Amino acid sequence: xxxxxxxxxxxxxxxxxxxxxxxxxxxxxxxxxxxxxxxxxxxxxxxxxxxxxxxxxxxxxxxxxxxxxxxxxxxxxxxxxxxxxxxxxxxxxxxxxxxxxxxxxxxxxxxxxxxxxxxxxxxxxxxxxxxxxxxxxxxxxxxxxxxxxxxxxxxxxxxxxxxxxxxxxxxxxxxxxxxxxxxxxxxxxxxxxxxxxxxxxxxxxxxxxxxxxxxxxxxxxxxxxxxxxxxxxxxxxxxxxxxxxxxxxxxxxxxxxxxxxxxxxxxxxxxxxxxxxxxxxxxxxxxxxxxxxxxxxxxxxxxxxxxxxxx
Ligand SMILES: [Zn+2]
Numbered sequence: 001x002x003x004x005x006x007x008x009x010x011x012x013x014x015x016x017x018x019x020x021x022x023x024x025x026x027x028x029x030x031x032x033x034x035x036x037x038x039x040x041x042x043x044x045x046x047x048x049x050x051x052x053x054x055x056x057x058x059x060x061x062x063x064x065x066x067x068x069x070x071x072x073x074x075x076x077x078x079x080x081x082x083x084x085x086x087x088x089x090x091x092x093x094x095x096x097x098x099x100x101x102x103x104x105x106x107x108x109x110x111x112x113x114x115x116x117x118x119x120x121x122x123x124x125x126x127x128x129x130x131x132x133x134x135x136x137x138x139x140x141x142x143x144x145x146x147x148x149x150x151x152x153x154x155x156x157x158x159x160x161x162x163x164x165x166x167x168x169x170x171x172x173x174x175x176x177x178x179x180x181x182x183x184x185x186x187x188x189x190x191x192x193x194x195x196x197x198x199x200x201x202x203x204x205x206x207x208x209x210x211x212x213x214x215x216x217x218x219x220x221x222x223x224x225x226x227x228x229x230x231x232x233x234x235x236x237x238x239x240x241x242x243x244x245x246x247x248x249x250x251x252x253x254x255x256x257x258x259x260x261x262x263x264x265x266x267x268x269x270x271x272x273x274x275x276x277x278x279x280x281x282x283x284x285x286x287x288x289x290x291x292x293x294x295x296x297x298x299x300x301x302x303x304x305x306x307x308x309x310x311x
Pocket of ligand 1: 069071150151169
């Protein structure tokens with residue numbers, strides 16, 4: 001799909017399990033060279049190559065790959081694309097080890113079928129951080145924004161000349177359980193994204209495309225939603241006698257009218273939350289809520305239950 005004269009989006013479909021189908025969007029800036037925002041899962045390089053061929057280009061022309069974060073659906077084909085094009089790979093410092101050592105990522109965040117989605121580590125050529133400005137070629141200047149919260153070092157990228165903002169997984173989708181490792185970082189990220197001027201379009205990894213006005217409204221709604229969930233989690237956690245995470249999760253879903261999230265097929269292949277909770281804390285899994293200033297509780301609302309779980 002073509003978004004502007006030089007910007008394209010490709011939908012990469014993949015399966016987490018046989019029953020759980022998902023997708024991720026990747027973006028291609030096609031000019032004198034080709035620049036990618038994320039790469040999709042392992043094997044996505046074939047889809048990218050087919051798409052590029054259809055517009056008269058070739059994957060060997062890829063010069064840059066900018067990675068929003070290290071989750072498998074965003075980096076799965078990065079190694080292969082680098083091999084085929086000798087491109088530069090840009091990513092954050094905080095997740096460098098997860099890009100460059102996927103066994104470590106799997107040990108710390110063991111999602112189902114991990115090695116099907118991501119089977120080779122990729123070396124980061126250029127570590128980037130908030131406020132960096134990357135001149136990829138004439139007319140393609142990218143400003144980097146810290147967007148952590150969803151993951152330790154998530155980044156957003158603003159294509160300055162065109163006002164296109166690539167937000168990765170930083171903006172939660174209403175009606176789903178947001179994935180974040182720090183609720184406070186996620187909230188701060190959303191507030192910062194709201195303040196950016198000169199954004200013509202918001203381009204997420206798995207949501208609709210929003211223009212400036214609807215994009216800001218969407219971020220505000222996401223912000224409210226995140227605060228609402230976090231407030232409810234804290235309230236129910238505090239009122240719970242046995243702090244059973246299964247029960248808390250279910251109560252939060254009912255309280256917020258998210259009944260459709262109570263059961264998820266991923267649960268069928270994984271142990272119940274009550275048994276995974278102890279592990280999940282060690283494994284730094286997903287949704288956390290600060291129940292007091294010095295206590296952080298992993299309320300496993302996203303692991304393994306959320307439909308989008310893990311990504
Ligand atoms: Zn993600």
